[in-house]
Amino acid sequence: MSERQSMSTAERVTFTAAVGILVILAGSIFWLWAQPREPAIVTVAPSGDRRVTDSQTYVTARVRNSGDDTARAVPVRAELTVDGEVVAEGEQTIDFLSGGESERVGSSST
Amino acid sequence: MQRSQSLPSPPAGWSTEIRDHVRGAMGGMLFGIPLLFTLEVWGIGAAATPLAMFCVVVAMLVLAALLVHTGGFRASIERTLLGVLREAIEAVAVGVVAAVGVLVLLREITLASPLADALGKVVYEAAPFAIGAAVACHLFVRSRDEVDGEMAASDDRGSAGGTVADMGSTLVGALFVAFNIAPTEEVPRLASSSSPPVLLAIAAASLLVSYAIVFEAGFGDQASRREQRGFLQHPITETAVAYLVAVLAAAGMLFFFGVLHAGDPWPLVLNHVVVLGLPAAVGGAAGRLAI
Numbered sequence: 001m002s003e004r005q006s007m008s009t010a011e012r013v014t015f016t017a018a019v020g021i022l023v024i025l026a027g028s029i030f031w032l033w034a035q036p037r038e039p040a041i042v043t044v045a046p047s048g049d050r051r052v053t054d055s056q057t058y059v060t061a062r063v064r065n066s067g068d069d070t071a072r073a074v075p076v077r078a079e080l081t082v083d084g085e086v087v088a089e090g091e092q093t094i095d096f097l098s099g100g101e102s103e104r105v106g107s108s109s110t
Numbered sequence: 111m112q113r114s115q116s117l118p119s120p121p122a123g124w125s126t127e128i129r130d131h132v133r134g135a136m137g138g139m140l141f142g143i144p145l146l147f148t149l150e151v152w153g154i155g156a157a158a159t160p161l162a163m164f165c166v167v168v169a170m171l172v173l174a175a176l177l178v179h180t181g182g183f184r185a186s187i188e189r190t191l192l193g194v195l196r197e198a199i200e201a202v203a204v205g206v207v208a209a210v211g212v213l214v215l216l217r218e219i220t221l222a223s224p225l226a227d228a229l230g231k232v233v234y235e236a237a238p239f240a241i242g243a244a245v246a247c248h249l250f251v252r253s254r255d256e257v258d259g260e261m262a263a264s265d266d267r268g269s270a271g272g273t274v275a276d277m278g279s280t281l282v283g284a285l286f287v288a289f290n291i292a293p294t295e296e297v298p299r300l301a302s303s304s305s306p307p308v309l310l311a312i313a314a315a316s317l318l319v320s321y322a323i324v325f326e327a328g329f330g331d332q333a334s335r336r337e338q339r340g341f342l343q344h345p346i347t348e349t350a351v352a353y354l355v356a357v358l359a360a361a362g363m364l365f366f367f368g369v370l371h372a373g374d375p376w377p378l379v380l381n382h383v384v385v386l387g388l389p390a391a392v393g394g395a396a397g398r399l400a401i
Contacts, residue, residue, distance in 0.1 A: 010127040015196055018203035025206060026167060028229055033160035068226070070157035096153040100224035 040071035042097065047104060057088075060106040068099035076105050126185065129328060134183030134204040134243035136327040139319055140396055141242025142205070143389045146212050146235055147291045149299070155234035156227045163233045170205070170240050174198040177244035184247070185328070198244065205240030206232060215315055216385075217303050249329055273348075276398050280352040283397015284359040284390035291389050292363035301381035309384045316356070316384075316391040321349040323395035352398065356390035357383055363390075 007015070047060045059078055065071050074097050080088040092105050145151055158166075175198035182197050183204070209232050213219040219228045242249075291297065304312065323329065325345045361383045364370040370379055 008123060008127075010124045014127055014131065015200060018200040021203040021206055022167075022199060025229075025233070026164070028225065029160050029163045029167070029233075032226055032229065033164075070153075070227075072153070072157065095149065096156050098156045098224050098227035098230075101156075101227055 035068070037068040037099075039067050040065050040069045040097070040099065041067040042071050042074055044076060058106060060104055062102050062104050063094060063097065064102035065097045065099055070099060071097045129326065130184045131200070131204060132322055133246045133327040133329070134201060135208050135239075136319065136323045136329070137183055137244075137246025137249055138205050138208045138239030138242035139392055140249060140323065141245075142209065142235065142238035143212075143392045144287060144290065145238045146209075146216070147294065147296045147300075147389060149294070149296050151234055152218055152231055155230035155232070158230040158234065160226075163230060166233050166237060167202075170202050170237050171198055174201045174205075174240050174244040177201075177241065181245035181248045183243050201243040202236070202240045204243045205236040205238075208239045208243075209236040212315075215308070215311055216300050217308060218300075246327070246329075276348065277351065277355050279397040279400070280355045280394035281359055281397070283393040283395065283400065284356040285363070285393070286397065287393025288356075288360055288386055288390040289363055292360070292386055293367035293369065297364070297369060297382055297386050301378075301385045304381055304385060309381065312384050312388055313353075316388045317349055317353050319388075320353060320356075320391045320395040321345065323392065324349070324352075324398055329399050352394050353387070353391050356394040357387045359394075360386035360390040 042063065042065050044061050044063050047062045050057070050059050052058075057080055059080075061076065061078070063074060063076055065074075072095065074094040075091055076094065077091045078089065079086050094103055094105065097103060175194055178194050178197045178201060183201060184197055210219070213228075213231055213235060218231060361370070361379070364379075364382050364386060365372075370382055
């Protein structure tokens with residue numbers, strides 16, 4: 001490493017930008033810290049996109065975490081009922097669902 | 111890339127400053143890309159508490175300062191504590207910007223992402239990028255003997271044989287980096303959420319990063335690479351052909367692991383290949399510098 005003379009304009013600008021980025025990052029973290037946090041609240045609602053092609057039925061649903069904490073390994077189970085009898089079922093697992101996040105899941109059955 | 115060791119250096123102008131930061135960003139890419147394709151890191155980041163995020167940022171700064179003391183991304187640096195701290199802050203900022211850019215490109219962060227989710231992912235993914243930036247000057251350092259040997263062999267590298275050697279190095283580098291990523295579920299997940307404009311952006315970013323690593327960041331013996339006159343060894347054509355090699359390597363790996371199968375529809379193949387093409391292109395660029 002060698003000795004440096006004083007900072008140039010370019011160096012000042014890039015250093016100021018770097019400090020600005022870290023201040024925004026740290027500020028956002030502290031803002032999150034100050035917010036009250038609710039545990040994960042997961043709800044599932046059919047999204048209404050059910051369609052039937054040939055012998056297959058496709059059903060989609062939207063899974064939403066309206067809490068603040070992240071929900072891990074969320075199982076979503078779907079059943080196809082015909083005349084009161086369950087003829088098919090499917091299950092998907094969402095690995096991570098962050099607070100405020102919603103995810104669309106789909107299931108198909110023959 | 112080796113830092114200036116002796117004479118006092120003048121303050122950097124814009125061109126030096128931009129080149130130094132490109133070097134830092136590309137060092138981050140080389141170090142951080144494999145971790146960017148790790149679903150568990152996205153999950154850990156999304157589930158992180160603000161306290162954990164803050165601790166990671168502080169740890170990043172401390173680690174970057176320690177690494178900058180011997181490595182760094184600038185061609186020259188102040189010997190003082192303030193100089194080291196300044197470069198460490200910039201290395202972390204470069205890591206944050208690079209991580210945000212790639213996470214947005216891969217649609218892991220969108221305008222619909224909750225703040226906590228996006229912030230956690232950025233903080234955890236920025237860590238390897240910052241480490242890569244903080245050691246950028248130590249990446250692909252050549253000893254004087256190696257440089258002398260390369261100069262003696264420069265005639266050979268300017269021939270068609272040099273082009274074949276470059277493409278071979280690209281293939282080896284692409285395999286080295288992307289082979290670990292190809293069989294994972296991250297590739298289908300990212301591919302399924304990539305629309306045509308996103309795929310175009312990923313391809314453009316792959317080309318840009320590959321070009322910057324080999325021809326702009328100052329890694330290895332960049333000057334002699336720019337002077338090569340072999341078939342397809344102009345920086346632009348070499349970058350394009352190397353990307354093609356990386357993409358073909360990505361396709362081969364995806365078929366090898368059974369992620370793709372013969373008869374799959376071509377849009378599905380294209381999605382997967384372009385997504386895996388990004389780490390393959392970064393690995394390919396590293397291969398051309400290293401081998």
